[in-house]
Amino acid sequence: MSKKTEKYLYIISPVLILVGLFYYYITHKFDTIPIVTIVVGVLGGALFIIRFYDDIMRKVTKRKIKYGINTLVVTIIVLALVVIAYLVLMNHNKRVDLTKAKRFSLSQQTLNILNKVKDPVHVFVFYSKSQDTTSIRDLLSQYHYYNKKFNYEIVDPDLNPAKVKEFNVTEYGEIVVKYGDKTEKAKSPTEEGITNALIKLTQKGVKIVYFTKGHGEKNIEDYSNNGYDKIVAAIKNENFKVKQILLFNEKKVPDDCAVLVIAGPITDYEPYEIKLLKDYVDKGGKLLVMLDPGERGVKFTNLVTMLSDYGLILKDDVVIDPLSKVLSGDYFMPVISNYTYNPITKNFRIATFLKIARSVQTKEVSDKNIFTRIVARTSDASWAETDLKSLSSGKAKFDKGVDIKGPVPVIAYSRKVIKREEKSDQNNSEGQNDRKEIEGYILVFGDSDFVTNSMYQTQGNKDLFLNSINFLANRSEMITIRPKQQESVYLTLTAKQGRILFFISLILIPLVVIVIGVYINIQRRVKA
Numbered sequence: 001m002s003k004k005t006e007k008y009l010y011i012i013s014p015v016l017i018l019v020g021l022f023y024y025y026i027t028h029k030f031d032t033i034p035i036v037t038i039v040v041g042v043l044g045g046a047l048f049i050i051r052f053y054d055d056i057m058r059k060v061t062k063r064k065i066k067y068g069i070n071t072l073v074v075t076i077i078v079l080a081l082v083v084i085a086y087l088v089l090m091n092h093n094k095r096v097d098l099t100k101a102k103r104f105s106l107s108q109q110t111l112n113i114l115n116k117v118k119d120p121v122h123v124f125v126f127y128s129k130s131q132d133t134t135s136i137r138d139l140l141s142q143y144h145y146y147n148k149k150f151n152y153e154i155v156d157p158d159l160n161p162a163k164v165k166e167f168n169v170t171e172y173g174e175i176v177v178k179y180g181d182k183t184e185k186a187k188s189p190t191e192e193g194i195t196n197a198l199i200k201l202t203q204k205g206v207k208i209v210y211f212t213k214g215h216g217e218k219n220i221e222d223y224s225n226n227g228y229d230k231i232v233a234a235i236k237n238e239n240f241k242v243k244q245i246l247l248f249n250e251k252k253v254p255d256d257c258a259v260l261v262i263a264g265p266i267t268d269y270e271p272y273e274i275k276l277l278k279d280y281v282d283k284g285g286k287l288l289v290m291l292d293p294g295e296r297g298v299k300f301t302n303l304v305t306m307l308s309d310y311g312l313i314l315k316d317d318v319v320i321d322p323l324s325k326v327l328s329g330d331y332f333m334p335v336i337s338n339y340t341y342n343p344i345t346k347n348f349r350i351a352t353f354l355k356i357a358r359s360v361q362t363k364e365v366s367d368k369n370i371f372t373r374i375v376a377r378t379s380d381a382s383w384a385e386t387d388l389k390s391l392s393s394g395k396a397k398f399d400k401g402v403d404i405k406g407p408v409p410v411i412a413y414s415r416k417v418i419k420r421e422e423k424s425d426q427n428n429s430e431g432q433n434d435r436k437e438i439e440g441y442i443l444v445f446g447d448s449d450f451v452t453n454s455m456y457q458t459q460g461n462k463d464l465f466l467n468s469i470n471f472l473a474n475r476s477e478m479i480t481i482r483p484k485q486q487e488s489v490y491l492t493l494t495a496k497q498g499r500i501l502f503f504i505s506l507i508l509i510p511l512v513v514i515v516i517g518v519y520i521n522i523q524r525r526v527k528a
Helices: 003-007 009-027 032-051 053-062 065-091 108-116 134-146 161-166 191-202 229-237 271-282 301-309 322-326 389-393 461-472 495-527
Strands: 121-126 150-155 175-179 182-186 207-212 240-245 257-263 286-290 318-320 335-339 370-378 383-385 409-424 433-445
Touching (some): 009 032, 009 495, 032 053, 108 191, 121 134, 121 191, 134 150, 134 191, 175 191, 182 191, 191 229, 229 240, 229 461, 240 257, 257 271, 271 286, 271 301, 271 409, 271 433, 433 461
Parallel strands (some): 207 240, 207 257, 257 286
Antiparallel strands (some): 121 175, 175 182, 318 383, 335 370, 370 409, 409 433
16 A cells, blocks of 8 residues: 555544445445445544554644643533523424425414313324334324324324224224224314314304205205305214204204305295294304395395394495406406404404495394304405396496495394393302303304305305304304415435435534544644
8 A cells, every 4th residue: 555545534534424324324234335445434534543553642642731731622502502591492392384385284273272172182003014104103192292192193003903893993094083982083184073072072062053955045965066065064064963953844943943044045034944043043043044135026024134133234236346247257256355343253353255245234132132243254345236127238336325345244133132040150269150041143154155165164164164063052152263285395315315314414524524524623733
């Protein structure tokens, strides 16, 4: 070996050792190549030290010791600061989601549910070895981050037949959520699926939502674009049962009815049915009416008159909104982004889109126990057109004093206080009483198409409707923004590619910088 080559052994030797280690890390094979390169590297390093031992020691002792000591002290201080910072951050762990779609953030609904969980939750994910668990682990770790009582376990069905039998698992990919002695299977490996299972486990009892039929209302079993199949499935996911009712065959609205929904009838209700509706509300019932502009010349005289008795005015008009044209809609698809402060939309900041809607106004009534409130309005540029013939001719324009200038109210409710119960508080030493009001509600939307199968996923449509149902059912904790479906944005790498990426980014690049720095430093010392 030449003397010139011997001088560069201090560079060649560590490079050979790193090549051997890198090969083993990537291939997981400790065969001839890594063994030879590592051994040659070690021998080369030893040879360099033996060959130039006197020169090394002479150069080391020639340098001023104080510089070495100063460097050592600074290094120790920096390391100490890093350790202290690490310990502080570990005890005050905070997450910041910088992804555009907030991929690694849980929805407000999920956070509300997790805040209610007081007992341990165990989630069993039945995935085989061949299934990728990265996504589900990332998701469930977020649940655990916000509530330490939430724990999960990845179970291989092939290796754990006892658990498969215990939870009646029938196929790979099933997820079982256990809370106390109750279990529920998640319908999908998503936040929506996990949270819906939690809702069913943590809520006490199941309330029933009735949809009326017999007047051409929206069909809750219809899978077409104009049907209600999907929004009804969403209601069921909120831990409700859904039934249909033909009022004309009933003596009264059933006592187990938490919310009665009238969704887009095309014929008016008969006086007998109107009486059932009024009796229901006057006894504390909750009625949701979604009434489209009159179809086929139907004026809905009986239904509109009943609503007027409760301070809700529905005129025969159609809302026109030029703003929706800017947003790639049409003039008959009004945009709602103007929400009043009320229990339904107090934290709601998402626009909703209606489809051919009518105005819903309020008025004072003689009954002092009835209170009304506007929930939402359309944009300032909109108006409610009363000349319906002009719509078909394309000559509709705002007529001052005739049409309703925007923003146009399209959602409103009426609250009727039936009576106030006095409830004695036994824990109150002063003998004071709590007052609980029994109230009937009528919530009116000027449109029923906004939650059809083709529109319910548009912006905030689904959330606004489900919040309305939960508000009427007295489930305030469920008034929230629900999980959205996330698109997969993963870069798929093989295990080998992942190890290469890890090595290059976290080992090789920093090491190259260090080697260059050491080389420059040695060259400077040699010249000195």
